[in-house]
Structure formats: structure tokens, C-alpha cells
Amino acid sequence: MSSLAMRPCGDFRTSYRQDNTIFETQTIRWFTILAIAAACFAPLVFDAYYLTLFIQVSYLGIAALGLNILVGFTGQISLGHGAFFGFGAFASAWLNTSFNIPVVFCIPLAGFLTMAVGMMFGMPAARIKGLYLAIATLAAQFIMEDFFARADWFSGGSAGSLAEPISLFGFAFDTDESFYYVALFALVFMFIWGCNLMRSRDGRAFVAVRDHYLSAEIMGVKLNKYRLLSFGISSFYSGIGGALYAHYLGYVSAEGFTIFMSIQFLAMIIIGGLGSIKGTMLGVIFMVLLPEAMESGVGLLKETDIGNSPMLVDGLAYIKEMAIGLVIILFLIFEPEGLAHRWNQIKNYWKCYPFTY
């Protein structure tokens, strides 16, 4: 399969190897490589605004992929992902300032610390599931928010915490252009890792736990181990995302990591497509760009003379917020399987064209 240039009309896979390939066809593989190579030149073409959006997509994307591994692939639920993201941010800043560990090492270390914390909070997952687990993770969210505000030694308490920029061999990645490459590298690395994880024995075990835990157990999949591992990996991803966020901004404040952030992560993976790595990316791009697109739509009206009157601007502000909510609701109604599903349908349409069935 992966040696073909085009997808065949029909399923001709005859081995697990073919079934598990990351890139279905040669064309997809080459397009991906080309896209990543082209992305390397983005700072030459795009201004800081676009780069910021990309950087946002990458750190949020990494964290959202973690949540998708937990929710989409393992069938667990977490309402505390925003807090884990925050923990990663604080942990990286703390490791750097308290122990003088170079930032490049702090980021993965922060991932591991967050993984430990995530597994600690994920322990109830061994016994409870569904709504009960949702509430347990919600508790994690509030416990950690409170911890950020209190633990002066770790997070700087109310004053927040300082995060040095990433530097490598004396070169500081402290501009949007330079940080873009860090973000791009992290994104590609973590997504390839995510893809490979899902092809591995552990990844398949996650899916088995999700699809039918009883059957999985009968097959010899250790439920507790994999549920906990899924929490750990998910937190690792959110920790890495959070650490990137911290070193990009240079400053971390407890205010940002509320339940709203956790819900936003859930929205990203639901819109993108649960249990789909590609979908995670699409969902994150959608959620990052939607407010910006709405803002520029509203901005067009602001350009006019009447558009900048306070009464209208106030109204527009609410229209913007409502429209974002509306789009999300419409998505849930008309595209519950997410953008990834829509993308597959578009591909199928062209594959079978002109025969639509």
C-alpha cells in the first residue's frame, strides 16, 4: 500500500504492516515531507502574527494530542487537562530557575514530572470510569489550580513564575521567528511519536480498552496498567505543551489554567475527531483560527465609520463570542465525528468519483 502512489479503490491490505503504515501512499508521504520542508521557510514569508498563530497551534496541539490519546484512543475522560498543561509550564520554569537546568532539558523533564502527577491523579481511573472519572479529574483541576496559587516555592504563587527563553549553544530562541522552529520541531516530533505510539502494541491495547474493556481483559490486556499509562502519556504531552507555552511567553501566571482551558482542549478534540491524530491537528487549527477569523470579520465592519461606534463594537463583541459558540454547537450536531471524518468523506468522494456510492 505505502509503495503505491494513489489509494486503490478498495481495500487490498494483506498484512498488519500494510494496515499500520503511517502514510497510506507514497504521494501522502511526499506531500507531508514537502509540507514540513516548506514550513521551514515560513518565517521568511509570514509576519509575527501568523507565526504566533502557528506557535499557538503547536503548543496547544501537542497538549490536545495528549488528551486525544486519553479520551479518543483509550476511552477515558479528563476534565483536568488544562491544569496539567499549567503544571508542565510551571514545572519547566521551576526546574530552570531553581536548579539551573538548561531549558532544553527542562522541557522533557517537565513532561515527565507532569506525567508523574497525571498518573497520580489517574489512579482512580483504575477503579472508576465515565462520569465518575470525569468528576475525579475535575477535582484534579481544582486541586492543582489551588496548588498553583499557594505553592510559592513552585509557581511563585500570585506573582507568577519567570520562564527563561530556550537557548542552545548561546543562541536564544526569544523571537517569534526563532521560536517558530522550536515549535515546529516539537510539533513534528511529538506527532510522529503519537502516530507511532498508536501503531505499537501499547497503542493497540489502548484502543482495545476503549472498544470493549471486558474483551480486552479476556485477551490479556491489563486494564489498570493501560488506563494508568494512558493518563501518564496524556499528561506527558500536556506537560510538554505547557512547557513550550511557558518558555514562549517567558512568564507563567496561575490565572490561565482554569477549567475553561480544559474544556477548550475537549472541544478541540471533539471538533477535530476523537481517536484521530490528524483530527487533533485539524481541531486545534480550527479552534485557534476561529476567534481570529471572527475577529477579522468583525474587524471589517469596524473599518467603516459607523462600525467603530462603541454601541456597535460592544454588540459585535457579543456577536463574535456567540458565533464561536454557535459554530461549535453546529459542529456537534452536523459533524459529530469531527473534521477528520469530513476529510475522509471528501477523500472517499473523490476516490469514487463520478460514482458517489
Added chain:
Amino acid sequence: MKLSKLTLATLMSIGALSAAAQAEDKVFVGHLADMSGPTAFVGKEYANGIRDALAYINKNGGIKGTGLEFETIDYAYKVPQAIASYKKWKTRKKMVAMQGWGTADTEALISFVSKDKIPVFSASYSGHLTDPQGKNPHTKKPAPYNFFYGASYSDSCRALAQWAAKDWKTKGGQGQPKFTHIGANHPFPNAPKKACAEYAKELGFDVQPPVVISMKPGDFKAQCLSLKSSGTNYGYIGNLGGSVMSLVKSCNTVGTDVQFMSNIWGGDRMIFEATGEGIKNYIFPTMTPFWDSQASGMELVKAISKMSDANGDKLRPHHYIRGICSTYYMKEAMEWAKDNGGITGANVKKGMYARKDWVPVGLEGVCLPATWTNEDHRGIAEVNIYKGNYNKGDVSIEQVDTVSLERRPEWLGY
């Protein structure tokens, strides 16, 4: 003849070009506002003040002839949106200064604005924003490009503690009065907690463990009971809006005898009207007089208000007026910059240091005299303290004290 026609045409085109260049003589100011997020209760009013002031400045000659281009973005207190808007303004609009809003976005932008040299005038009054050089060990991060109009949360709380100490003596209180911090466990209410508790102790208060109430309105009877059992005499409220209302109501039910004092966002006419009966002798600080004040500068404030309320019917709260002050300090710093090398972020910052005890022209009696220096961004060290009551539909607010705080070096950035 031909030549003269050509010359004429050239001259005309040069003239047209220079006119176009003159028409394009504009600088951009970004304005981040929370009009639909969790702090919209006061955020909207403050934002209206800034927008009206910017529009008024523009309508009346701009910055010595340079037009102000501005854009208000409601970022609903979401940090990523604030960052994206900032980047957009910086790269696309060549922003020279920004009017910001909350603690989260202001802090997230500290490094960017210092690197890009763009002064930010925020409504986050956290003490650590006042230390531009990072001299105080408590200061996590020097904030050389951050300014705000008003006393910091810590300084306002210290002023309230001073007032409370005086009040205790006047009332003939015996022994050590008890002081309690009340607020959500959140950076905004927490900002002055430690600094204020230390000063209260210094003034002779018996500082009680803080009482945590959520930022959202709710039933706070349990917290009121702990205020009652600890025998708190003076309670400093770090929250705003709905939660203040709920607290006052819950404590009235429980029957506490606490003198409530709030931060600058937790006291205004809207709170009294919304809480209604039961809010008694409520103490809060302000940095400007109220709408019905006779101060000469109120004429300009009322003219500015007409930008969005042509009939002049609206009663604007003091947050609105504070937004105007914040904008006008920026305006005058820009004027100074224009005369001294051009309106750039770095020059606007220098403009903020150019004068001492300075009140923007036309706002006499409205904005308090302020001084910013390269080493000290505590613009104001004076706090006016007001007492408010609600009596059968009437809101009465009277000034009870003015506290001038020392500029202690150890308080810088703390």
C-alpha cells in the same frame, strides 16, 4: 510653456503626495478589553472610558496633529487571544503603545513588550509591575514598559489598613483589632495579600488566616461564620462585582460585625445598586472623583463621555474615569515624544518620566498628580478612601479620608 506645465504637474504631484503623507500621519494604539469575559462587570466600563478618550483625542487634533488609529479587541480574558492581537498590532499596525486590561494578559505580555519597546498601560495594579529594574527581591520580572494609573493593589490595601487603624482608635476600640483578607485564591485577589498582611501587622493588627470566597457569586454563609467566629473587625475584600454582593448579603444573614473594605474594583455605584439594602458603611478606595463631582476636570470627562452617549444621560462609574486618566497620561507622554524625537514606544516611555507630580491638561481635580521614574513605576502613592451606603433606593457616597503612602524602597514591586 511646456516646461512650466511639467513643473506645475510635478509640483502638484509632490503636493498631493505630501498631503497624502500628511494624511497618513497616524500612530496606532491597541486596546485590549474584557467586555464579555469574567471581568466584564467592570471591564466594560473601563474600556468605554478608554475608547471614548481615544476617540475624543482623535476628534480634537490627535497628538499635536498626529491622528490616533486605534482598535478595541474584546479578548474575553483569554490569554492566547490577547497575545495574538498584540502580535497582529505589532507587526501589521506598527503599534506604539497599548491600553491593556487584566493581570493574566498583562503578565503574559511583559517580556514581549519590553523586547518590542511598546509601553502598556494596563488596569492590572499588581505591585510587581511597579518595579521596572527588578530591584526588589520580591519582583519576579522587571517590567520596564508597564505602566498603570493608580496605586497598586498592595498600596491601596496598605492605605485601607491605615484608615482602619485610625478608625479603630476613633471608635475607641480596645486591644488589637483583627484584620482578615477575603477573596478567591487567584492571582488578582491574592496580589496584595502578603504585602498588606505584613503592613497590617506593623500597624498593630492581629492578622487572621485569609478567608477564601470564590470570584463568582454564591452562598458565602460558611465563610461569614468563620469571619464571625474569628472575631474579625476589618475585612479586606479582594474580589469584585457579584461575589462582593453575595458576601455582604450572606454576612448580613449570619449577623457578622465586620467593617468591609474592598479593592478598587470592588466598590462602585453599581455594587450598591445591585446589593440594595444591607450594604452599610462599605469602604473602598478610588483614584478619581465621582461623576457628580464639581472638580474642574469633570467638564472634559463629560465631554469625552458624550462620544458614546450623545445625550449625556449616563452616569459613569469611577472605573470609566480611571480609563480616561490612563489614556490621557499616555496622550501627554506621546505629545512629549513627538517633540523629542518622534512618537515611538521608547520615546513614549521617556515621556512618562519627563514630568513630576503631573496631571494631564484639562483633567485637573480628576486625575491625581502622578510621577513615574526610570526606577519607580509607582505613579500614585495617594489613595482616596470613600464610604458608601444604600438607603431606600438612594446611594450615598462620601469621602472619608485621603492616605498618602510613603514610597518605601522595600515596597517597590511588592
